[in-house]
Amino acid sequence: MIFWRRLRRRNQQYFRPVILVTGAGSGIGLALTKLLHPMSQYRVIATVRESSLVRMHAMFPARDGFDIQALDIRDTPGIDQLIAMVDQKYGGVNILINNAGISFRAVAEHMTDEDEVLQMSTNYFAAMALIRRVLPAMRKVGRGKIINVSSVSGMLAMPTMSSYSASKHALEGASEALWYEVKPFGIDVCLIQPGFINSSSFKNVYYTQDSHPDQSLQSEYQNYYRNMIPFVEKLMRKSFSTPEKIAGVILKAIQTENPPLWIPATFDAIFFYYVRRLVPRRFLLPLLFRLLPNAKTWAKDFSNKRTPRP
Numbered sequence: 271m272i273f274w275r276r277l278r279r280r281n282q283q284y285f286r287p288v289i290l291v292t293g294a295g296s297g298i299g300l301a302l303t304k305l306l307h308p309m310s311q312y313r314v315i316a317t318v319r320e321s322s323l324v325r326m327h328a329m330f331p332a333r334d335g336f337d338i339q340a341l342d343i344r345d346t347p348g349i350d351q352l353i354a355m356v357d358q359k360y361g362g363v364n365i366l367i368n369n370a371g372i373s374f375r376a377v378a379e380h381m382t383d384e385d386e387v388l389q390m391s392t393n394y395f396a397a398m399a400l401i402r403r404v405l406p407a408m409r410k411v412g413r414g415k416i417i418n419v420s421s422v423s424g425m426l427a428m429p430t431m432s433s434y435s436a437s438k439h440a441l442e443g444a445s446e447a448l449w450y451e452v453k454p455f456g457i458d459v460c461l462i463q464p465g466f467i468n469s470s471s472f473k474n475v476y477y478t479q480d481s482h483p484d485q486s487l488q489s490e491y492q493n494y495y496r497n498m499i500p501f502v503e504k505l506m507r508k509s510f511s512t513p514e515k516i517a518g519v520i521l522k523a524i525q526t527e528n529p530p531l532w533i534p535a536t537f538d539a540i541f542f543y544y545v546r547r548l549v550p551r552r553f554l555l556p557l558l559f560r561l562l563p564n565a566k567t568w569a570k571d572f573s574n575k576r577t578p579r580p
């Protein structure tokens with residue numbers, strides 16, 4: 271027994287897992303990269319879009335086993351090239367952190383087909399494309415970890431965020447299925463679920479042509495935007511969670527043997543995780559609707575809703 275433990279510890283000393291992080295140029299990805307950079311026990315590939323390369327090289331001094339690579343996660347040939355390079359140099363990715371993501375702020379009616387594709391291809395298709403390409407090497411060595419950064423929006427949807435919620439629900443559904451599929455190969459799957467984070471990332475939200483403040487405040491949905499946008503921004507500003515704290519949760523998942531599939535990563539995420547499980551949806555949706563700011567006034571001047579006959 272002691273012999274096996276010593277042998278395992280010795281193997282672990284020589285094994286330097288290869289971690290690939292997407293969206294490492296800002297927010298959670300940047301905070302995680304800052305945590306990983308001094309940790310020489312890991313070989314790290316931090317990926318950013320081309321435009322952030324110079325800034326990242328200036329921020330992170332070169333060290334053995336730390337690479338900064340350009341990757342637009344929607345660029346399939348770019349993914350192929352990167353994974354081929356990692357396979358050749360390191361023998362494959364051991365831990366994949368699917369972090370890069372975007373968030374559209376628009377009611378469903380204000381999304382175009384192209385907007386929907388951009389949202390889904392960034393948050394879901396690209397994450398799955400990376401997963402498919404790292405799995406063969408993980409299966410070959412009999413271990414690996416796939417850590418997908420999801421959201422509370424992957425558990426509960428919010429108005430003005432239908433497409434973002436759909437992308438995170440898709441990621442959650444696929445990760446749940448994947449958990450069963452790859453467990454027998456020694457591969458773990460994790461969903462990190464942050465809620466509201468005190469960061470400037472709300473400034474990065476995407477607007478569609480119709481949901482842009484120049485347009486939307488004249489539309490039938492004006493009260494939704496007038497109330498939801500400041501509401502979300504206020505919750506983010508007041509949140510005690512920061513990108514650094516979420517990065518800490520991801521690092522813990524990296525270092526934990528057999529981490530759970532769902533890891534709610536902020537206080538509100540833990541709260542909603544249990545609310546969703548304990549309160550029947552039939553009651554939950556009307557209750558949450560009442561808690562949304564001035565929800566009774568939404569569409570007031572524009573609705574032709576029919577009232578039931580007496």
Ligand SMILES: NC(=O)c1ccc[n+]([C@@H]2O[C@H](COP(=O)([O-])OP(=O)(O)OC[C@H]3O[C@@H](n4cnc5c(N)ncnc54)[C@H](OP(=O)(O)O)[C@@H]3O)[C@@H](O)[C@H]2O)c1
Pocket residue numbers: 292293294295296297298299318319322341342343344369370371372373392419420421422463464465466467469471472474506513
């Ligand atoms: N902030 C929150 O409140 C919150 C809450 C729940 C979940 N999350 C999730 O956490 C993850 C990280 O978000 P964050 O808060 O750190 O936001 P962020 O600061 O906006 O970071 C997102 C990162 O993704 C990158 N990215 C977007 N599209 C890309 C593409 N096509 N190719 C490569 N990189 C791309 C961005 O790169 P560029 O800088 O080049 O655009 C950016 O570095 C996301 O998956 C998000 O959905 C965030």
